[in-house]
Amino acid sequence: SQVTLADGGKHPILGRITLSLGVGPLRITTQPYVLQELTDAATYILGSSTLRQYGASIDMESATLHLRKGTLSCKVPFVSFASVGPEGGRSEAEPVVNIAVAAMQKRTEPKSVGRKEADRMIRKGAHALLVRPGLHLNAATTSTSTDPEVEALLQGYADVFRDVPGLPPMRPVDHTIPLVPGAQPVSRPMYRLSPLELDEVKRQVTDLLAKGMIRPSTSPYSAPILFVGKKDGTLRMCIDYRGLNATTIKNRYPLPRVDDLLDKLKGSAYFSSIDLQQGYNQIRIDASDIPKTAFRTPFGHFEYTVLSFGLTNAPATFQAVMDRMFRPYIDRFVVCYLDDILVYSKTREEHLEHLKLVLEVLRREQMFAKRAKCFWAQPQVEYLGHIVSATGVKMDPRKVAVVRDWPAPQNLQELRKFLGLTNYFRKFIKQYSVLAAPLTNLTRKSAFISLESWTSECQQAFEELKRVVADNITLAFPDHSLPFIVELFSDASIYGSGAVLLQEGRPIAFTSKKFSGAET
Structure with missing residues (x-):
């Protein structure tokens, strides 16, 4: 038996194995087919059934694959390659997802070939994969700088980038563990491990x-x-x-x-x-x-x-x-x-x-x-x-994508995770406390007791908060040699008020406050 891949190549099937993939906090156990002569650029190909099972979605803007299973989720960055086909023409970069395999697998060293051998292989239909300069394939790849002067400087300090050799030297500041008076040694039993x-x-x-x-x-x-x-x-x-x-x-x-x-x-x-x-x-x-x-x-x-x-x-x-x-x-x-x-x-x-x-x-x-x-x-x-x-600071697009793709919370724990992430970026969000008020009200003790607690007002606030985060505006850095302007938001909100700090018409930071019970 053989398999035909998207590039038209036919690969004999050598057998089938059970494999455990570690993708962030997710553990994906599959039984993939082992193919002969599968390109090193695609060590493992996730099938559509697995992608459906883990709610896969692709975000081209942030160049990430999103996977979700229950309350666990993760995002995997693309690795981009420029493809050279049999005609020798270079196509646009093609995104490939790089996933770490958390299982033992046979590894072989890459074989080097000369120009003539490479030309012969391409004429026979082989595809050459050129790694885009400066691209980090994975954590094990040594980063390089496209600036020759920077690269020369880094080479002069190569010893700073070697593996940690062992015990560090004694320093003026070492870690101490002072105990409260009368404390006794603490001993806890082991947890079960997989x-x-x-x-x-x-x-x-x-x-x-x-x-x-x-x-x-x-x-x-x-x-x-x-x-x-x-x-x-x-x-x-x-x-x-x-x-x-x-x-x-x-x-x-x-x-x-x-x-x-x-x-x-x-x-x-x-x-x-x-x-x-x-x-x-x-x-x-x-x-x-x-x-x-x-x-x-x-x-x-x-x-x-x-x-x-x-x-x-x-x-x-x-x-x-x-x-x-x-x-x-x-x-x-x-x-x-x-x-x-x-x-x-x-x-x-x-x-x-x-x-x-x-x-x-x-x-x-x-x-x-x-x-x-x-x-x-x-x-x-x-x-x-x-x-x-140089223009300022904005939210990491990868975190923006996580917020944008967040499904409606099913329980209080999921709601708190969502609010925790958005709250980290509240200075980027106009009237954050006002927008999030219907959701923060649910975090009160016994407020989110069932899915019936999630009203249309909550859903509207949830969607609006995601939309505002997705806008991902850039905030300017403050310049203390220039005057600051504070602009208050005085709408008729029943939930709170807010303001923005401006310089030369550009926002530096937003702030907001939810009204207390006595203030409403």
């Missing part, structure tokens, strides 16, 4: 042991492990430290406000975003507190020597480290929110110098970045869920 999660536990524990980031433990403390899905479809092992956190004295070191960080970017035309590898794992835990981090697995009892996700004061410690490292440059040409670093400059020449200073700090501090997730000297970049450019 076969896939058990394999992942063994793999990650082996890797962390080899790097010295964990060690065998005899501590009286013990926390269970669990897994959360990452954006690339892989699993992140997390420790449930809720018991330990309840007895830990809280560190009130402040995290920066996202709005304040974005306001610093006025006048900038070049941006580079730098993402640190395993950010928390690049901070040591104070030796006296290591036993408190102990966790149990089916393969043994271990404790962390480096900062772990889930510890209550981890963000405060990490932000303190970043602020200390970049203190001379923060708010001049660098902003940091935990492990997300943004370098911004007015000119290209300035930007090259700023990048050199930042990379020098990372080298000196032995902090390692993940180059595949970094973007260099761009006119616009994504930062903390926003798109920033």
Whole structure:
């Protein structure tokens, strides 16, 4: 038997297997056919039945495939290729969805061929796939810069982008876990894990042991492990430290406000975003507190020597480290929110110098970045869920697409998720509190007791809020050398009031307030 694909190619069927795909939080189990000589550009093809089962929808504007199953959903970015056919002509870029396969599969190294061999293969009907320059195929792909000077600079700091070699150095700020007086060691039983999660536990524990980031433990403390899905479809092992956190004295070191960080970017035309590898794992835990981090697995009892996700004061410690490292440059040409670093400059020449200073700090501090997730000297970049450019800031189109495609909530939990996402962008939305009032009223205790609570007014507010978000306006950065104008919205709303901050006729931010019971 053989299969004919959309490109007309016929491929013999070698057999059928059971395969588990990890797509964000979704787990898709299928029984695909294995084809001979299937192009590497399409390692796996999802059939129409699977796409229907997971409510697939394609958003060409944000170049993403959306999948949904119950309350779980995810979006997968396209990978674009330029196709070269037998006639040698180059067609427009064709979108291909890149999905991580969460199962063992046979891998072969790509074979290199010369020009003559490539010409012969194309004449016989083969299709050559040229990766668009500068395109990031997946998290494992090394990012490149199309600017030769930027690329030369990055090559000079190649050591900053190597894999984290093991234990980080001791720093002036290490993580401590102070306990409230009288606190006793907390020990919790293990959670049950799926076969896939058990394999992942063994793999990650082996890797962390080899790097010295964990060690065998005899501590009286013990926390269970669990897994959360990452954006690339892989699993992140997390420790449930809720018991330990309840007895830990809280560190009130402040995290920066996202709005304040974005306001610093006025006048900038070049941006580079730098993402640190395993950010928390690049901070040591104070030796006296290591036993408190102990966790149990089916393969043994271990404790962390480096900062772990889930510890209550981890963000405060990490932000303190970043602020200390970049203190001379923060708010001049660098902003940091935990492990997300943004370098911004007015000119290209300035930007090259700023990048050199930042990379020098990372080298000196032995902090390692993940180059595949970094973007260099761009006119616009994504930062903390926003798109920033010389013209201002707007919502990330991928998050806009999530809101636009959100189905009507079926319960209070789904409604709160929707409102949580839209509330994050409320400064972009005129009269947000007024628009969302019928929905926020449902979040009161016992208000959303059944689907009958979802009235036509709620549906209208839901649709209008999605429409306004989909407009995705660009807000200007504030210029403190110019006067500000506040314009009030004085309509006859029974729900609330609002205002907009303007400069030279452009909105800087919207604000609104829902009336209390006494104010209506």
